[in-house]
Amino acid sequence: MIDYYASLYESCDRPALQPWLSIIPAQLNRLFSELRHGDLEKWRTIVEHLPTVRASTIDLNCGSIRIGGEGDCDLLTRKTIEKLLRTLHPWRKGPYEVHGVFVDAEWRSDLKWDRLRGHIQPLNDRWVLDVGCGNGYHCWRIAGCGARQVIGIDPTLLSVMQFHAIKHFAGPEFPVYVLPFGIEDVPRGLKAFDSVFSMGILYHRRSPIDHLLELRDCLRPGGELILETLVIDGRLGETLLPEGRYAKMRNVWFIPSPFTLASWLKRCGFKNVRLIDVSRTTTCEQRSTDWMRFQSLADFLDLHDPNRTCEGLPAPKRAIFLADSP
Numbered sequence: 001m002i003d004y005y006a007s008l009y010e011s012c013d014r015p016a017l018q019p020w021l022s023i024i025p026a027q028l029n030r031l032f033s034e035l036r037h038g039d040l041e042k043w044r045t046i047v048e049h050l051p052t053v054r055a056s057t058i059d060l061n062c063g064s065i066r067i068g069g070e071g072d073c074d075l076l077t078r079k080t081i082e083k084l085l086r087t088l089h090p091w092r093k094g095p096y097e098v099h100g101v102f103v104d105a106e107w108r109s110d111l112k113w114d115r116l117r118g119h120i121q122p123l124n125d126r127w128v129l130d131v132g133c134g135n136g137y138h139c140w141r142i143a144g145c146g147a148r149q150v151i152g153i154d155p156t157l158l159s160v161m162q163f164h165a166i167k168h169f170a171g172p173e174f175p176v177y178v179l180p181f182g183i184e185d186v187p188r189g190l191k192a193f194d195s196v197f198s199m200g201i202l203y204h205r206r207s208p209i210d211h212l213l214e215l216r217d218c219l220r221p222g223g224e225l226i227l228e229t230l231v232i233d234g235r236l237g238e239t240l241l242p243e244g245r246y247a248k249m250r251n252v253w254f255i256p257s258p259f260t261l262a263s264w265l266k267r268c269g270f271k272n273v274r275l276i277d278v279s280r281t282t283t284c285e286q287r288s289t290d291w292m293r294f295q296s297l298a299d300f301l302d303l304h305d306p307n308r309t310c311e312g313l314p315a316p317k318r319a320i321f322l323a324d325s326p
Contacts, residue, residue, distance in 0.1 A: 004164060008177045012149065014127055016192035016220065027185055035157075043161040046084050050168050051077050053099055058170060060144025063095065063110035065137065067169045070100035088162050090292040093134040098169050106292035108285045109137040112199065112228065116320050119276040121224045123147045126194035129186075129218050132201040135162035136178045142197075143176045152178040153185070183214045191220050191325075199228035200318075208254050212268040219325035225270060230255045231278065231319040236263060240313065247300035247309045247316060258319050270323035281316040 005028070009021055055068035070078065082101040094105025124146035130139050133152030136159075142150045154160060163178040170176075179185075183201075196218050198211070205211040215225055232240045234257030246252035256264065258275050265273045286297040297316070302308040307315050 005177060005179070007172060008151075011175060014149070014192060016190065017127070020187050020190055020192070023187070024179070027181065028179075031180060037157055040157055040161075043088065043158065046087055047161055047164050047168060050084055050165060051080055053077060053081075053169065055099070055169060055171070060140050063108075063114075064097045064102065065095070065140050065166070066097045067166070068099040072099050085165060086291070088158065088165060090294055091135070091162060091289075092159070092292060093137040094291070096137075096166060098166070104289040104291050105137075106286060106289060106296055110141075111285050112318075113138060113141050115277045115279060116226060116228070117141075117145075119320075119322060120226055121195065123195060127192065128195045128197070129153070129193040130197040130199075131183050131215065131218075132198065132204075133159075133178055135159040136166065136176065138197060138199065139163075139176050139178060140166070140170075140174075142195075143174055147195075148175065150176045152176075153181040153183065154178060155180060155182045183211065183218075186214070186218055188214075188217050190218055193218050193223060194220060195224045195226065197226045199226070202227065202229035203253060203255055204251050206253050208256075209264060209268065212264060212270075216268055216270065216325055221325055223325045225265075225321075225323045225325065227261075227265075227321045227323070228318055229261070231258050231261060231317055232314050233257065233317070234260070236260060242311070242313060245311060246313055247297075247311070248295070258321075261319065261321060265321065265323050269326045271326055272322075272324045274322050275319060276322055277320040279318055281318055 012021055053073045056072050059066040078100055081099055091103055091105040093107050093109045094103050096103040123142055125148045128142050128147045128150045130152040133139055133154050136152050139150045139152040157180055160178050160180045196215050198215055202208050202211055232255050236259040238257045239260055240255040242252055262273050283298050288296040300310055301315055302310055309315055
């Protein structure tokens with residue numbers, strides 16, 4: 001796994017990042033020496049056996065991240081690509097199109113991107129961190145906007161291997177990396193990134209305030225936080241703390257109202273806090289597909305009232321906040 005990141009160490013010329021880059025090899029060694037995951041070697045073998053096909057075109061700025069086309073390889077090679085990519089099931093984030101193979105992931109992640117891209121600071125030449133990035137869909141979109149360096153972190157190893165599968169076809173020239181880490185693996189007080197994304201993570205944290213402080217620590221002074229999370233309708237101070245599961249998820253802790261979340265951000269020292277979007281999650285955006293055959297949003301909602309989850313709680317609604325680091 002460490003070999004996947006050699007070019008990251010070689011290409012990074014931002015001094016503020018060196019305290020982290022200098023310890024990443026040791027972090028990876030420790031992670032994989034302690035790890036006992038039965039499928040990891042299988043996933044690595046899949047990535048290593050993907051056909052090498054030169055992409056005639058790469059488009060990171062369309063809804064479906066497009067790498068190459070059908071004419072870049074013969075039918076047998078395309079079928080091999082599809083077979084190997086399907087063995088990395090389930091694909092949660094996407095969509096992707098690789099040499100004519102359409103990876104129809106559970107989430108239409110392009111819809112979330114469309115809701116925020118016209119509001120954030122231009123990403124050209126910026127150093128960007130994407131926390132909880134999954135298989136890196138938004139990392140590629142960020143790179144398509146001209147970011148100088150994009151680092152995603154996600155502790156889910158299958159998602160990380162899916163990213164490496166996509167990067168295999170995109171090629172090494174793109175400055176995009178996904179590391180198998182959580183936010184707790186980023187040194188405190190780093191203050192190295194111009195933009196930090198945290199999308200779909202806050203409600204999974206037992207302490208949302210600590211998470212906001214961790215995100216602030218990653219940003220340089222004046223850097224921009226892009227935060228997307230579940231919210232409920234309500235006034236200042238109102239927060240939903242599910243007693244059991246929420247939409248069949250065990251690890252949902254705090255779902256604030258937008259007013260409450262804005263107050264949390266200000267309490268953590270963020271400036272210029274602004275809400276740019278509130279959208280209900282629909283089954284057009286999150287659904288089961290041939291590339292994610294498990295249950296999805298339609299199975300998590302009340303059969304008779306789509307405004308409620310199957311537990312009787314408010315159905316998923318998501319807000320996007322922007323804020324500046326002090």
